[in-house]
Amino acid sequence: QKEVEQDPGPLSVPEGAIVSLNCTYSNSAFQYFMWYRQYSRKGPELLMYTYSSGNKEDGRFTAQVDKSSKYISLFIRDSQPSDSATYLCAMSPTGANSKLTFGKGITLSVRP
């Protein structure tokens, strides 16, 4: 079993839909949780970063962490075609920048 599991894709939704992306993990030492977005042939770019449990909102994006269930989610409201990309969850026990463990990513396509 991998340390970080991410829902398999790909995922296709119509424009304006609410998207829910999820990851589970097995290492209870993880405390820092990130979501990265990666466009084709580009490097990952940081979307959201949370520490420990709770919610964090940034515009159309909301990140949720439930440490008791070892489950994290990213919600995208009013999805846009420009949101079409691969979304990667990442986590670390010691910090947002030290040896991140990534999920395999899910490819999202938002249809106009």
Added chain:
Amino acid sequence: DTGVSQNPRHKITKRGQNVTFRCDPISEHNRLYWYRQTLGQGPEFLTYFQNEAQLEKSRLLSDRFSAERPKGSFSTLEIQRTEQGDSAMYLCASSSAVGGWDNSPLHFGNGTRLTVT
């Protein structure tokens, strides 16, 4: 633009050849990371530097791989005697760790795509 810069963007080489990639981090960042990403997978950690010191290496980093950061600025990743299994995207990332706090998220470059034929 002062983001993380990686060169070359794409490298095609024959099996058995040596290749070297370069990464220029964001100038004020003292930490530099190398990751490898294969198709359909997330990035996997290879190694990282704080200033010029290489602090951790993954067991994925076989003895054919060597990374350096001689002056604590740019870094190189060399692969000797390349194999077809080395074909992947090699990503560099940088961050700042000030005063021992380890909470500055990574900024990634756009990677070097290696194809070994």
